[in-house]
Amino acid sequence: MMAPAAAPAIISGFGLTVRGIARVAATASRSAAVSVRLIDSFSKELVDDIFAHALKKQTGVSLKYMLDFGQNPIERQMLLSAQFLHKELPVRLAHRVAELENLPYGLSAKKPILQVRDWYVESFRDLRSFPPVRDIGDELKFTEMLRHVYRRHANAVPVMAKGVSELREELRARQQLTELPEIHQFLDGFYLSRIGIRILIGQHIALHEPPKTNHIGLISTQCSPVLVAQDAINDARSICMREYGDAPEVSVYGTPDFTFPYVPSHLHHMLFELVKNSLRAVQDRFAESDDPAPPIRLVVAEGGEDVTLKVSDEGGGIPRSGLANIWTYLYSTAKSPVDPRSVDEADSGPVVLAGYGYGLPISRLYARYFGGDLQIISMEGYGTDAYLHLNRLGTSQEPLP
Ligand SMILES: Nc1ncnc2c1ncn2[C@@H]1O[C@H](COP(=O)(O)OP(=O)(O)OP(=O)(O)O)[C@@H](O)[C@H]1O
Ligand SMILES: [Mg+2]
Numbered sequence: 299m300m301a302p303a304a305a306p307a308i309i310s311g312f313g314l315t316v317r318g319i320a321r322v323a324a325t326a327s328r329s330a331a332v333s334v335r336l337i338d339s340f341s342k343e344l345v346d347d348i349f350a351h352a353l354k355k356q357t358g359v360s361l362k363y364m365l366d367f368g369q370n371p372i373e374r375q376m377l378l379s380a381q382f383l384h385k386e387l388p389v390r391l392a393h394r395v396a397e398l399e400n401l402p403y404g405l406s407a408k409k410p411i412l413q414v415r416d417w418y419v420e421s422f423r424d425l426r427s428f429p430p431v432r433d434i435g436d437e438l439k440f441t442e443m444l445r446h447v448y449r450r451h452a453n454a455v456p457v458m459a460k461g462v463s464e465l466r467e468e469l470r471a472r473q474q475l476t477e478l479p480e481i482h483q484f485l486d487g488f489y490l491s492r493i494g495i496r497i498l499i500g501q502h503i504a505l506h507e508p509p510k511t512n513h514i515g516l517i518s519t520q521c522s523p524v525l526v527a528q529d530a531i532n533d534a535r536s537i538c539m540r541e542y543g544d545a546p547e548v549s550v551y552g553t554p555d556f557t558f559p560y561v562p563s564h565l566h567h568m569l570f571e572l573v574k575n576s577l578r579a580v581q582d583r584f585a586e587s588d589d590p591a592p593p594i595r596l597v598v599a600e601g602g603e604d605v606t607l608k609v610s611d612e613g614g615g616i617p618r619s620g621l622a623n624i625w626t627y628l629y630s631t632a633k634s635p636v637d638p639r640s641v642d643e644a645d646s647g648p649v650v651l652a653g654y655g656y657g658l659p660i661s662r663l664y665a666r667y668f669g670g671d672l673q674i675i676s677m678e679g680y681g682t683d684a685y686l687h688l689n690r691l692g693t694s695q696e697p698l699p
Contacts, residue, residue: 397488524553
């Protein structure tokens, strides 16, 4: 199967842009009947190799390991990094293929899931058929191949989401249970693994780009949470403005001078999601009110172990009965911005403030990936506090599903 064209800019909750889903729907309706089992589509040799790799242990790395490459990595370090990825990526990909092949409720047979599985198999094959990386010439070719792998998987998130939402609709129509805890557990592991694979590849590729000040690949050695927060707030408020014609204020408490090593794009993603949620809650609650909307407060706390960011709003909170659902995929109280059954490619629209139900679970995975966490505390009738803990030592080992 062919990989789709480059993905649209990823801004909304977990990158589910309307355009992304529209393209997925169009791709699915165009594709011919798909074989369901791996062995129907790929050689026995390849399938055996995948399952042999799925039995191997994955090797985690730490933020510190990545930082050790330094700002100007020497050839030997590039070579070591490529050799590590050459060995490690097939193992991680094979684990996901094996899972995708064995999902409950018939999810494995859904076309979008098969599409994602095939991307994983193709990338596994590209890596396994690549000869040993011995010198810097091999290393450059290897990196080129990695760029291709990275692009191939760009759209995996909306495609997976489409498969899961198809299943949910189907079960709902048959009035069967729709909680699906095993599926949520699988998705948590799958998306966490995806974050890991993409940061490893992204980091290796970034080491080949011209060095950026205070950056080691994707990691900023001097990431300022206040500055990242200001960017995320601007982005979220402009979406709110567009949807509501207005946006509550957000006040930031903390100094821009405080910095620590982190991946700014991850931090931006998490804060953007939290601020979007708060803006929506406050805006909805105060839209009809004569009182001015109270500002959202974003506090940055510099601890010895953790950097904690708190986003507090007075948007009315979340009922306790709803709290268990906020971490599940596709749970949203917002009107769904797209009906996947009716979209077509011409239908592409702007990014929306809420509606996919991916914002919180994915943000928590980003936090956990580097040893942090995300907690939501709600006071129904008043507001919500989101605590984003980021591990500042960077020595914690990657969590591997
Ligand atoms: N600050 C908040 N105040 C009130 N409710 C909230 C808040 N944050 C989250 N929620 C509730 O949790 C649900 C899930 O949030 P989540 O961010 O995961 O998805 P979403 O905002 O609906 O869609 P998106 O994937 O676009 O972010 C929301 O629909 C909302 O009901
Ligand atoms: Mg959200």
